[in-house]
Amino acid sequence: MTTVEIPTGDAPAATRPKTAARRSFVRRFAEQRVAMAALTLLALIVIAAVFASSLAPHPPNAQNLRNILKGPGSDGHLLGTDHLGRDVLSRLIYGARFSLLASVEAVGVGLLIGFLPGLLAGYIGGKVDWCVMRVIEALMAFPPIILAIAVVASLGPGLTNAMIAVGVVFAPRFARMTRDATLSVREETFVEAARSMGLRRSTILRRHVVPHVLSPLIVMTTVLAGVAMIVEAGLSYVGLGAVPPDSSWGTMLAGSIRYTTNSPLLIVWPGLCVVVCVVCLNLIGDGIKDSVGREARGKISR
Amino acid sequence: MNPATEVPTPLDVARSVGEPVLEVRNLTVEFATRGGSLAVVQNVDIAIEQGEVHAVVGESGSGKSVTALAIMGLLPERTARVSSGEIRFRGRDLTTLNRKEMRNLQGREIAMVFQEPMTSLNPAFTVGDQIAESVRHHVGSGRRAASARAIELLDEVGIPQAARRAEAYPHEFSGGMRQRVMIAMALACEPDLLIADEPTTALDVTIQAQIVELIRRLSRDRGTSVMFITHDFGVVAEVADNVTVMYAAEVIESADVFRLFESPQHPYTAALLHAVPSLDEDLADDDDRAMPGVPPNPTAFPPACRFAPRCVHVVEGCHQSIPQLLSTADGRRVRCLRADELTLTGRS
Numbered sequence: 001m002t003t004v005e006i007p008t009g010d011a012p013a014a015t016r017p018k019t020a021a022r023r024s025f026v027r028r029f030a031e032q033r034v035a036m037a038a039l040t041l042l043a044l045i046v047i048a049a050v051f052a053s054s055l056a057p058h059p060p061n062a063q064n065l066r067n068i069l070k071g072p073g074s075d076g077h078l079l080g081t082d083h084l085g086r087d088v089l090s091r092l093i094y095g096a097r098f099s100l101l102a103s104v105e106a107v108g109v110g111l112l113i114g115f116l117p118g119l120l121a122g123y124i125g126g127k128v129d130w131c132v133m134r135v136i137e138a139l140m141a142f143p144p145i146i147l148a149i150a151v152v153a154s155l156g157p158g159l160t161n162a163m164i165a166v167g168v169v170f171a172p173r174f175a176r177m178t179r180d181a182t183l184s185v186r187e188e189t190f191v192e193a194a195r196s197m198g199l200r201r202s203t204i205l206r207r208h209v210v211p212h213v214l215s216p217l218i219v220m221t222t223v224l225a226g227v228a229m230i231v232e233a234g235l236s237y238v239g240l241g242a243v244p245p246d247s248s249w250g251t252m253l254a255g256s257i258r259y260t261t262n263s264p265l266l267i268v269w270p271g272l273c274v275v276v277c278v279v280c281l282n283l284i285g286d287g288i289k290d291s292v293g294r295e296a297r298g299k300i301s302r
Numbered sequence: 303m304n305p306a307t308e309v310p311t312p313l314d315v316a317r318s319v320g321e322p323v324l325e326v327r328n329l330t331v332e333f334a335t336r337g338g339s340l341a342v343v344q345n346v347d348i349a350i351e352q353g354e355v356h357a358v359v360g361e362s363g364s365g366k367s368v369t370a371l372a373i374m375g376l377l378p379e380r381t382a383r384v385s386s387g388e389i390r391f392r393g394r395d396l397t398t399l400n401r402k403e404m405r406n407l408q409g410r411e412i413a414m415v416f417q418e419p420m421t422s423l424n425p426a427f428t429v430g431d432q433i434a435e436s437v438r439h440h441v442g443s444g445r446r447a448a449s450a451r452a453i454e455l456l457d458e459v460g461i462p463q464a465a466r467r468a469e470a471y472p473h474e475f476s477g478g479m480r481q482r483v484m485i486a487m488a489l490a491c492e493p494d495l496l497i498a499d500e501p502t503t504a505l506d507v508t509i510q511a512q513i514v515e516l517i518r519r520l521s522r523d524r525g526t527s528v529m530f531i532t533h534d535f536g537v538v539a540e541v542a543d544n545v546t547v548m549y550a551a552e553v554i555e556s557a558d559v560f561r562l563f564e565s566p567q568h569p570y571t572a573a574l575l576h577a578v579p580s581l582d583e584d585l586a587d588d589d590d591r592a593m594p595g596v597p598p599n600p601t602a603f604p605p606a607c608r609f610a611p612r613c614v615h616v617v618e619g620c621h622q623s624i625p626q627l628l629s630t631a632d633g634r635r636v637r638c639l640r641a642d643e644l645t646l647t648g649r650s
Contacts (some may be wrong), residue, residue, distance in 0.1 A: 189422040197436045198408030211426040
């Protein structure tokens with residue numbers, strides 16, 4: 001860590017405003033160039049996805065069968081056209097919407113299902129812990145893709161259904177991570193002190209446990225968001241995710257795989273997008289881990 | 303806040319009668335282990351009067367902290383239980399209270415200060431916030447009033463520029479300052495009883511003295527009873543009115559602090575007193591006074607007198623009959639067969 005603050009018992013240290021801890025986190029994160037670059041790149045992608053309708057040079061589904069499989073730079077198509085003459089760049093920009101939405105959905109569902117059971121299992125322990133852990137183990141035993149396919153088979157294809165399935169697969173991972181983090185926080189003296197003050201269990205969890213469980217959880221969220229993106233691409237590729245003509249990066253891969261010999265670049269673009277996003281998410285996760293991690297804990301044990 | 307301005311409550315009536323604030327009677331706490339249940343606290347009696355600072359002294363594992371946790375209702379639920387005895391606090395038996403009743407008591411009527419000031423504050427919130435939390439929870443005052451009260455408390459425990467320091471995070475405080483914050487937190491709701499579990503152990507000696515002085519002052523000013531757990535007789539001499547000495551899960555002696563130091567009646571107490579190095583004596587001469595052996599493991603307490611294997615005054619009878627905790631004429635209690643015949647030297 002490269003912080004310069006060396007807190008002492010001296011009075012001047014107290015002049016710092018209330019948000020000091022949060023701000024020093026931001027500063028530490030900003031000092032990591034790679035993580036900042038990743039964050040910037042991902043932010044650009046998000047912006048592109050949000051303003052897709054005004055940024056994309058062409059409508060994503062406008063076909064022009066006389067102008068198919070053109071290389072990059074032809075006729076105002078910066079990245080060329082696909083096998084139906086649609087503008088690749090426009091489809092990539094719109095595809096970002098699906099891919100980002102997919103990972104947000106999957107991670108959101110995973111957190112929604114997994115966080116609370118993990119927290120309670122870790123804090124209460126005993127029978128609650130036993131039951132939650134058995135359910136987690138059962139869910140972990142399922143191969144994720146198979147489970148996703150099963151859910152899609154019963155709910156019908158569609159991006160949201162597929163991502164709910166992925167979220168269900170993620171839930172036990174979130175639960176277990178939360179549980180492990182809670183287990184160690186539970187033993188902290190300040191939690192015992194909070195109990196000795198007669199605070200309600202919900203208050204103790206909210207104020208004294210959850211804040212210390214968050215940082216590993218945030219890291220895990222970024223990593224799993226990347227995984228969700230890959231799974232989305234995979235599911236869409238086999239036709240279980242986004243349904244044509246919607247342009248997700250996965251459907252673009254699926255559509256263009258047959259034309260690799262003529263236009264090999266067609267599969268490179270969506271693939272590259274997935275890779276860039278996933279790598280960015282992972283790097284951001286690393287950055288957060290390094291700048292928040294043991295911030296408070298490290299200072300305690302000083 | 304000035305105690306004199308307080309409205310008299312029914313509790314004040316109880317105070318005037320002279321009934322102890324806390325009376326632990328015959329308390330036994332058992333822990334469930336693989337090999338069956340272990341009594342880590344056995345038949346403990348402690349009575350603490352209004353405004354009294356009562357020291358509980360003993361080596362690690364003698365059961366003093368577990369006694370404190372039992373009083374607070376903080377024993378680990380699945381492994382430990384109070385198997386017999388009662389804990390009477392202001393006439394109520396705490397062992398019979400349910401979780402909600404206990405929670406109403408914790409922090410408001412009995413509060414605790416822990417050993418580790420470095421880890422007993424939540425690093426995620428400002429100290430002002432943390433003190434205010436207890437006030438808001440128990441007194442139900444608003445956010446603003448609670449933070450004002452927090453500042454008042456910080457000021458009272460001797461933290462300079464309290465208003466500014468209340469905005470600081472725990473890591474910006476030193477150990478001694480943090481312990482002051484912990485004490486402020488414990489006093490937030492003006493409890494009748496403060497349990498301080500080795501509050502000075504993690505601090506260096508000069509800070510120790512300050513904290514001890516602070517606890518004494520607060521007890522005197524507010525009439526708060528204090529159960530002060532420690533293993534340091536030097537601190538006991540500074541802080542306590544009365545002392546209970548524990549060894550191997552039992553109370554082995556209790557007396558007021560002056561007489562305990564002057565004329566201990568149990569060989570263990572005498573040995574502990576002499577274990578404190580003195581500036582006046584040559585250390586080399588003290589070697590023969592070091593206590594041999596280690597405290598017994600709860601799985602294998604000696605069958606009769608638990609201190610017998612380490613006792614320098616041991617006789618044959620000590621290994622055969624179980625000594626009872628007997629009250630002597632002057633209100634002292636001691637658990638030793640030879641209490642009457644031994645004349646032990648203390649320290650002044």
